[in-house]
Amino acid sequence: MAFDIDMIKKVYAGMDDKVKAARSLLNRPLTLTEKILYSHLADDFPSKPYERGKDYVNFSPDRVAMQDATAQMALLQFMQAGKDKVAVPSTVHADHLIQAKIGAEDDLKTAQVTNKEVYDFLSSVCNKYGLGFWKPGAGIIHQVVLENYAFPGGMMIGTDSHTPNAGGLGMIAIGVGGADAVDVMAGMPWELKFPKLIGVKLTGKLNGWTAPKDIILKVAGLLTVKGGTGYILEYFGEGARSLSATGKGTIGNMGAEIGATTSTFGYDEAMERYLRATNRDDVADAANQIKELLTGDPETYEHPEKYFDQVIEINLSELEPHINGPFTPDRATPISKMREEAQKNGWPTKVEVGLIGSCTNSSYEDISRAASIAKQALEKGLKVKSEFTVTPGSEQVRYTIERDGFIDLFEKIGGKVFANACGPCIGMWARENADKQEKNTIVHSFNRNFAKRADGNPNTHAFVASPEVVTAIAISGELGFNPLTDTLINDKGEEVKLDPPTGFELPPKGFDVKENGYQEPAKDGSKVEVVVKPDSERLQLLTPFEPWDGKNIMGAKLLIKAEGKCTTDHISMAGPWLRYRGHLDNISNNLLIGAVNAFNHETNNVKNQLTGEYGKVPDVQRAYKAKGIPTVVVGDHNYGEGSSREHAAMEPRHLGVKVILVKSFARIHETNLKKQGMLALTFQNENDYDKILEDDTFNFIDLEQFSPNKPVTIEVVHADGSKDIIKALHSYNEQQIAWYKAGSALNLIAQKNA
Numbered sequence: 025m026a027f028d029i030d031m032i033k034k035v036y037a038g039m040d041d042k043v044k045a046a047r048s049l050l051n052r053p054l055t056l057t058e059k060i061l062y063s064h065l066a067d068d069f070p071s072k073p074y075e076r077g078k079d080y081v082n083f084s085p086d087r088v089a090m091q092d093a094t095a096q097m098a099l100l101q102f103m104q105a106g107k108d109k110v111a112v113p114s115t116v117h118a119d120h121l122i123q124a125k126i127g128a129e130d131d132l133k134t135a136q137v138t139n140k141e142v143y144d145f146l147s148s149v150c151n152k153y154g155l156g157f158w159k160p161g162a163g164i165i166h167q168v169v170l171e172n173y174a175f176p177g178g179m180m181i182g183t184d185s186h187t188p189n190a191g192g193l194g195m196i197a198i199g200v201g202g203a204d205a206v207d208v209m210a211g212m213p214w215e216l217k218f219p220k221l222i223g224v225k226l227t228g229k230l231n232g233w234t235a236p237k238d239i240i241l242k243v244a245g246l247l248t249v250k251g252g253t254g255y256i257l258e259y260f261g262e263g264a265r266s267l268s269a270t271g272k273g274t275i276g277n278m279g280a281e282i283g284a285t286t287s288t289f290g291y292d293e294a295m296e297r298y299l300r301a302t303n304r305d306d307v308a309d310a311a312n313q314i315k316e317l318l319t320g321d322p323e324t325y326e327h328p329e330k331y332f333d334q335v336i337e338i339n340l341s342e343l344e345p346h347i348n349g350p351f352t353p354d355r356a357t358p359i360s361k362m363r364e365e366a367q368k369n370g371w372p373t374k375v376e377v378g379l380i381g382s383c384t385n386s387s388y389e390d391i392s393r394a395a396s397i398a399k400q401a402l403e404k405g406l407k408v409k410s411e412f413t414v415t416p417g418s419e420q421v422r423y424t425i426e427r428d429g430f431i432d433l434f435e436k437i438g439g440k441v442f443a444n445a446c447g448p449c450i451g452m453w454a455r456e457n458a459d460k461q462e463k464n465t466i467v468h469s470f471n472r473n474f475a476k477r478a479d480g481n482p483n484t485h486a487f488v489a490s491p492e493v494v495t496a497i498a499i500s501g502e503l504g505f506n507p508l509t510d511t512l513i514n515d516k517g518e519e520v521k522l523d524p525p526t527g528f529e530l531p532p533k534g535f536d537v538k539e540n541g542y543q544e545p546a547k548d549g550s551k552v553e554v555v556v557k558p559d560s561e562r563l564q565l566l567t568p569f570e571p572w573d574g575k576n577i578m579g580a581k582l583l584i585k586a587e588g589k590c591t592t593d594h595i596s597m598a599g600p601w602l603r604y605r606g607h608l609d610n611i612s613n614n615l616l617i618g619a620v621n622a623f624n625h626e627t628n629n630v631k632n633q634l635t636g637e638y639g640k641v642p643d644v645q646r647a648y649k650a651k652g653i654p655t656v657v658v659g660d661h662n663y664g665e666g667s668s669r670e671h672a673a674m675e676p677r678h679l680g681v682k683v684i685l686v687k688s689f690a691r692i693h694e695t696n697l698k699k700q701g702m703l704a705l706t707f708q709n710e711n712d713y714d715k716i717l718e719d720d721t722f723n724f725i726d727l728e729q730f731s732p733n734k735p736v737t738i739e740v741v742h743a744d745g746s747k748d749i750i751k752a753l754h755s756y757n758e759q760q761i762a763w764y765k766a767g768s769a770l771n772l773i774a775q776k777n778a
């Protein structure tokens with residue numbers, strides 16, 4: 025990975041000056057987060073400190089990582105930017121599309137057939153444009169990134185919410201939408217609201233049954249699923265230093281469950297050990313030379329209340345293992361209270377399946393601790409009462425744990441090993457009888473446990489715990505089982521007790537792997553052909569959107585006036601539609617099907633003004649498109665909240681909607697609309713929303729003078745011929761107006777590269 029160490033050395037070389045400049049700008053000691061953020065600014069150094077939670081700042085991330093579901097559209101877009109190569113080191117990981125059913129080998133073979141065209145596309149596009157491609161079976165994005173790419177003090181974006189897993193190696197790693205990845209790969213800056221900071225001081229030391237997972241389960245209970253929104257969590261203290269890098273990764277990973285922007289830890293010996301164990305002596309040596317830049321200034325940890333917006337303190341010596349759930353990861357129950365809680369709430373206490381692994385908890389340490397429980401079970405005459413599955417996070421981990429006999433132990437107690445992929449964690453689990461929707465309980469070491477997430481059954485009560493606790497519970501078969509105090513009856517009818525788990529932070533014999541599944545891109549990609557079948561259902565090459573003709577939009581029809589919540593899920597639904605993530609025309613058949621029509625209060629039923637009949641939103645829109653008639657979507661407050669899914673902006677654009685006019689936008693969606701060359705407007709007077717009627721036609725009569733801060737005048741013509749003149753505001757700056765004129769931000773980049 026010479027490519028990486030050169031990049032890392034470059035980042036480190038500039039860091040000292042930038043940190044000094046930031047310290048003098050802020051005129052105080054700096055937290056680690058501030059050091060990393062201020063040393064990754066894309067623009068000139070500011071003349072005054074950025075205001076946390078307020079200022080939008082342009083950053084230059086060092087890396088991009090993408091998983092296969094989100095990479096498809098991101099790369100299809102990137103192909104339009106007219107670049108020969110990605111601007112920063114980037115990787116794609118084939119992990120989300122493998123269904124867990126029979127076991128690793130068979131499931132991988134099936135995935136290679138069913139997803140062949142997607143894999144061929146990703147492999148060829150990576151090869152052409154200089155991205156590393158981790159083939160199906162190579163592992164889960166976050167584990168592979170931690171093993172190969174994460175580095176202390178770095179900044180990374182990834183098209184997956186659990187990208188903050190790389191915080192385990194002291195990175196600022198943030199989950200984003202595909203459009204952001206495209207920007208960074210195309211060499212554009214990436215914008216983020218300067219985050220607020222929560223300091224988490226860890227004192228004491230984990231012991232017995234308690235694991236790093238329990239720290240984040242506890243934090244989730246304290247902060248709830250919304251409590252981290254807009255914040256970066258920075259962990260520090262002797263307790264933090266006592267955790268392995270992978271344990272820190274688990275904590276960073278699940279920071280997503282409290283809505284945190286990301287989580288991070290200062291560089292320490294555990295990180296150094298992990299870097300060396302994963303063949304990165306060069307990175308460890310480079311980090312050792314600038315150690316003090318890779319952690320917060322001591323004063324910020326001594327008096328955290330002065331430097332963080334919020335401070336939490338947890339004593340690891342007293343922390344009890346937790347089990348969180350069901351249905352939400354912040355419902356935290358200490359293990360000693362679970363039996364009582366389950367009874368009180370009527371949760372099924374028989375555990376059907378225990379699942380360990382996933383991107384969150386499949387390190388060597390996790391697996392070795394769980395294996396120590398399996399070993400005891402064998403020695404003490406116990407087997408699993410529940411089904412038990414193991415999902416390794418990478419081929420390197422899988423190969424090493426097989427070599428060290430752990431897989432054998434799991435199989436001997438009745439466990440089954442799935443492919444190194446997301447599988448049950450993302451609902452890619454062909455669980456038998458899940459369609460019967462019976463009430464049941466599963467316990468896993470994954471991160472999310474919302475209804476239906478694992479198996480599609482809304483009545484599956486999914487609980488989250490550490491791998492060692494999940495293993496113990498699977499052996500007992502009972503949700504309320506507390507291995508700290510309870511005993512079990514073995515095959516001889518004797519009463520036995522499990523001892524606390526033991527394990528290894530890192531493999532004593534080192535990591536090993538035969539075929540890691542990595543595809544290095546071609547040195548010269550110019551001759552590489554990108555493979556997309558013209559009749560493919562799942563992939564479609566994009567055609568650049570038309571540039572603006574410079575004229576007013578006249579005679580636009582109302583497609584839908586949406587009332588109430590209209591999130592990106594309402595605009596572009598997930599579920600079965602995920603299949604079409606790489607095919608803009610096919611996925612556009614879900615356009616706004618979840619939005620509620622303000623006139624009949626129904627979803628996916630709007631009036632076609634050309635025929636007077638009602639139809640599905642995408643069908644009606646296609647009818648307008650066929651006649652070349654522009655359309656307008658009207659919406660309520662916070663239109664487009666939810667995710668940064670770019671499909672929600674691309675679909676209306678593709679189908680010929682010209683304007684989205686709402687009371688207010690969720691900011692990311694507004695930006696996505698601008699990037700795709702749409703006109704995103706807000707009512708100057710919110711009450712004008714009420715003036716919009718079902719048969720309205722819109723004329724944007726001064727759009728020809730489109731310029732920053734100048735409201736747009738709209739003539740709303742009603743069916744009876746009467747008119748309302750209303751004003752709409754916009755937030756386009758010069759640059760964004762240039763996107764609009766070019767037809768999209770990518771068109772503009774491509775023009776510049778031509």
Ligand code: F3S
Nearest residue numbers: 186382383446449450
């Ligand atoms: Fe995959 Fe689940 Fe992690 S979907 S990336 S294993 S959170």
